[in-house]
Amino acid sequence: MAKSKNNDGLGEPLEYDPDFNGPLKRRSCTDVLCLGLFIVFIAIWIGIGLYAILNGDPSMLLVPKDSSGRRCGKDTSVKDKPYLLFFDLTKCLEPTVPFTGCHTPQVCVSSCPSEFYLEKNGTVMHQHFEEYCIQQGAEPVEPQCPEWLLPSQPLEKRCIPILAQINESMISQIQSDFSLDKLKSSIRNIKVIGQAEEVGLNIVEDLIHAWWKIAIGILLAVVACIIYILILRWTAAPMVWLSIIGVVVALAAGLYFTSMEYTKAKERYNNVTEFDEESKSHLKTKRDLWLAGLIILAIVTTIILLMLIFLRKRIALAIALIKEGSKAVSSVTASLFFPIFPWILQLGVIAYAIAVAIYLSSIGKPLYATRDVTDQCHQNTGILNNTKCDPEAFLKETRSSCIDATCKFIKLDSDALYPYMQVYNVFGFFWLAFFVTALGQMVLAGIFAQWYWTFHKKNLPFFSVTSAFFRALRYHIGTLAFGSLIIAICRMIRVVLEYIDQKLKKYDNELTKAIMCLLKCFFYCLEKFLKFINKNAYIMCAVHGKNFCASAKDAFMLLMRNIIRVFVLDKVTDFLFFLSKLLLTLGVGAVSYVFFATDLVSFIDNSNLNYGLVPVVIIMISTYLIASLFFSVYSMAVDTLFLCFLEDCERNDGTPQKPYFMSKNLMKIFGKRNRKQD
Structure with a gap:
């Protein structure tokens, strides 16, 4: 039965193509003009970097x-x-x-x-x-x-006294030359600085002593993520519900703990005497901190519970999509570790941009200006205050009445092109960073699209990751550059708006504040929308090999024709992935806390740790980053399979001539089936 035509401006449903079976093998280069622009831009950026390295000296900034x-x-x-x-x-x-x-x-x-x-x-x-x-x-x-x-x-490069070579006799001789007030002030400030330095030194000491424990904790976090993903492959529904229940229980436990601590802090604050101002101030701060934590946890818990209540009917559909993603990821195991490559490239881009910025900042001739020039000094020598000077010539002049006057270094007098080169460097960082992200997304999209459109999964090529990677590099660098350029321009506009907002704050104008707030909000939402469009455009480009504009249009029209499914499935899976990452982080953090911050484990010696929470915090942060790295593959798998599923529903109808490529599980969820030959 023929599909009905759409006349609502969202395009026609995709027609059945007997030759279509996934990512095209024969394709041509896309967005060649943008590729050329990208190459020229990179060449100029490298030239700016070489110029900065050859002419700059970062040590000048620290002299x-x-x-x-x-x-x-x-x-x-x-x-x-x-x-x-x-x-x-x-x-x-x-x-x-x-x-x-x-x-x-x-x-x-x-x-x-x-x-x-x-x-x-x-x-x-x-x-x-x-x-x-x-x-x-x-x-x-x-x-x-x-x-x-x-x-x-x-x-x-500053002379600091050697405490080991200073005895009490020296101190006693020096003290007689100081006033009592100055001595008291010095002792008080030394204590404050000493306490701050002690905390910093203790943290560094903890990292030195516990580095191998932290390394083991991070390794266990990786193992936990892999085990979770493997279990997710076979028991997606129980694991997702376990994540939901686990996060709710953890938040409830956090609410109980913070409420108890807040009650204790409040009682201590109310019982302290009015004369003990120092203790009262300390207890008030502690009470307010626990209250802030209680409020934040309450808000987060309420939001999550409301989302679970309203999305409860759609979670089953999202779980089915996650299970499909699990099958795809486990079928191409190498895809799970592929994000490490773009992550390393991202670090390289960040390091290069920072290095260029530092070297550019150190280019230029030193600019000196006169300071503290009195009227008598000006009358005797003709020297003006706040004017350029040469230190050598300034010292050679007779300054019997200019004892306090100085020729002081102000800044490096940079080239007129310096601000433009710095702006170019910042824009280059944004473009390259978004380009690397886009490359990772397109490669993963090519892998999972090929998995979906392979009717018999056992026929999936062994080197799927390699072929998808080289296909993206061979044909679609221009498309990746086009998409990342759009996001980079939007991000640059946001940076400029932040700069303008900082400059306008001194005028304290309510109208400008409102306008700037609206502009920043608009471009923030625009960037989020463009990222969503770009991600789906890369998926369509990986499948069909079209240029960026055509791929973005096809993806947008396909999604708009199925807007309800997009909202209730695609976004719900992102929410469930976030809960899974949160559960892994809290779980690993709880285990780390038992090992490092309590005495419950006797075979691990923590006596040399000043703060047991230091390794726990580091391990939790590392766990969340590692989990995000793994689940970014899952997220891309779900997005790709979802788009392929929508296209499958439009192209095919389940007849022997046009069978669905989706799994039996998805057919069951959405009430579809492949009919057998009569």
Whole structure:
């Protein structure tokens, strides 16, 4: 019986083609113009990278600068003095130092002091220490020298005192030169910094001690994912329902635990005396944190329960599709590990883009400007404040009345093309990153489409992954470049909007805020929609070998003709996959917690760990990433099989001449069957 025609603008249903049996073997190159543009773009990007590497010097960005703005070890006058010495380290202990700088004289030196020195009764500094002084100007102005020096060693090109070589006698002599308030302030800040450093050092120490345990935990996470997927192959329905029930139980347990802890924190806060302000503030913070956790868990649990209630009738259909995906994945086991390849390529793209950005930032000539020029200094020398200067010429001038004036390094005066090259680099990163993702999607689509359209699955080629990979590289790089270019442009627009929004914040205009919010929301939704279209376009291209526009149109029309199925099946499976990843992460995290953060396991020694949660958190994050890597294959399998299923329903009718390619399980779910020959 002939299929009825559609007149609603969604195109005609696909006609039966006796020669169609899956991904075409004979195809031609698609989107050649975009391929050429892509090659030219990559060549220019590589050229920019070579230019940046040959002309840039990242060490310039990390070079310390003295009080005169000279870069230690870089500028001519201090070429042989790579280290920076601080006169009074106690002034470098303020919490705002990383933002405001250390307000003490600083000088470039050839080597850090190896001996203890203390100025007494105005004695002249020993000749051996002269290089640690700052020459204020031409003679006869006396140089400015530090009042004391401690044995030091270079750390990040800065002289840091060696605590092992400093005794109480040295400290007692130095303390007499400080005021009591300054001493108390220094001790307090040292404690704060020491505590922060202690936490960081303890975490690093835990990673060093427990690295092999973390490695075993990650390996077990991989094994758990593989076992879960293998079990999913044979018992899809029980495993999916186990994931749903497990996540709900875990969230309920989390709600109970956080509510108990919140109640305890609230009682402790209410019972503390009004005079104990420090304890009251600490308990209030702890109470609020538990309350925030309780609210978040309650919201997440409510959302998941509501989704389960409204989608309960469609979960069975989604499970059938997941089971089909399991069969396809287990039939082509190599596809399970293929995402590792594009993942490695993604790391390469990220590393290259970061390297180019850093090298580009270090290109340019140093720009110096005068600072702290007084009116008297200007009258005597004609020097203006905030004007360009040359450090060498500035030091040679007579500055008897310009002792405080400096010629300070401001920034690297980059080439006029620098901002354009950085923008090019950012856009290149987006395009290449999305291209690698698209390549992985098309290869997997080719694998699972070939599996679906092979009527007798035992006839599936052994090297399906290899053939799909080389087919994508041989014919469809242009299509991949086209699709990823569209997403990259959309992402670049979003970045520009964020930049504009940051610039407009200082005006505090409600209208501009509303417009920017609408624009950002629009382009975010647009990017999500384009990614959905692109993914299905790659599937159609992998099957039929058409260009991007034709594949996107065919996929969109096919999906729109079956919009109800798209919503209730395709998106429900994504939700179920998320629950499966969440269950694996929580399960592995719970086991890790028992091993690393409790004393329930006696054969593992955790006494050398400062924070038992450090390896647990790392293992949980790694588990989620690993599970996402594996389930990305499943997601692509389900999307591909779903699109092929829709096409199968339109092309065929179950007669002996036009039999369905779908499995018996899918036929049963959707009430279809292949009729036998009369």
